[in-house]
Amino acid sequence: MHARRAIVFRRMGRVAVYLILIAATLVCIFPFLWMVSTAFKTMAEVYRIPPTFIPRKPTLENFSKGWGYADFTTFTKNTIFVALTATLGTVLSSSFVGYGFARFRSRLSGLLETVLLGTMILPVQITLIPQYLLFHKLGWIDTYWPLIVPSWLGGGAFNIFLFIQFFKTLPKELDEAATIDGASSFQVYTQIMLPTVRPVLLAVTVMSLVYHWRDFFLPLVYLNSMNKYTISIGLQFFQSAYGNVRIGMMMAVSLLALLPVLVIFAFAQRYFIQGIKLSGLKS
Numbered sequence: 001m002h003a004r005r006a007i008v009f010r011r012m013g014r015v016a017v018y019l020i021l022i023a024a025t026l027v028c029i030f031p032f033l034w035m036v037s038t039a040f041k042t043m044a045e046v047y048r049i050p051p052t053f054i055p056r057k058p059t060l061e062n063f064s065k066g067w068g069y070a071d072f073t074t075f076t077k078n079t080i081f082v083a084l085t086a087t088l089g090t091v092l093s094s095s096f097v098g099y100g101f102a103r104f105r106s107r108l109s110g111l112l113e114t115v116l117l118g119t120m121i122l123p124v125q126i127t128l129i130p131q132y133l134l135f136h137k138l139g140w141i142d143t144y145w146p147l148i149v150p151s152w153l154g155g156g157a158f159n160i161f162l163f164i165q166f167f168k169t170l171p172k173e174l175d176e177a178a179t180i181d182g183a184s185s186f187q188v189y190t191q192i193m194l195p196t197v198r199p200v201l202l203a204v205t206v207m208s209l210v211y212h213w214r215d216f217f218l219p220l221v222y223l224n225s226m227n228k229y230t231i232s233i234g235l236q237f238f239q240s241a242y243g244n245v246r247i248g249m250m251m252a253v254s255l256l257a258l259l260p261v262l263v264i265f266a267f268a269q270r271y272f273i274q275g276i277k278l279s280g281l282k283s
Helices: 002-039 061-069 072-103 109-121 124-137 145-152 157-168 173-180 185-196 198-214 217-222 231-243 247-278
Strands: none
Touching (some): 061 072, 061 231, 061 247, 072 109, 072 145, 072 185, 072 198, 072 231, 072 247, 109 157, 124 217, 145 217, 173 185, 185 198, 198 247, 231 247
């Protein structure tokens, strides 16, 4: 009897947890669903009271007109260039540095790793001023260099940490066997290590692509010319100029800007999760 009650209570508790999770999911996803709905509404229906969730007369006019009100084609091209170039630099440099930390040990290795991990707790705003002054001296303000070059100089402490932890799990016999066969350290890195760490490579690639695609803060600081804006700055410009009166268009162009991130997440969701799991690997 007690066993049956325990089973019933356990099932009821599980159902309650599922109901709470479903309710929380609906609350979180509702703004996105409302954005999608508004993107297909006419101007009259956007301001209709009481509001309607499902458009009565769906229209694609908001997408075509909204895209044409600002030069979103140029903004998208700029974002693709910055995101791909920075992501390539992130993957190559962070894997190279992680390989060095994991395979070439010295007396200062522990200290350097501690300093590296310490930089992860520093907010971007703390290093912004010295970085801005440096890039200003180099004449890089209003160029893409401040958005790309740092990715080629390490790729970020978190990404390096992922590679370090993953490289440490690989047996050193791989390196020794390749060295005996006459391979250099760089050949070991490119021909043996990189193919072996394919899961973390994909995880870092996906996370870096999403980060650079939606990055707003750094382009806002370093870019001044409209023809160099990324899509996140372009959306802010559109909102300031037209968003308050053309809400349907604002939602339509926001949905188009978000679409690549949704596609990446849909096809590479497991690599996001894998990136989180990899960060907990034991050394």
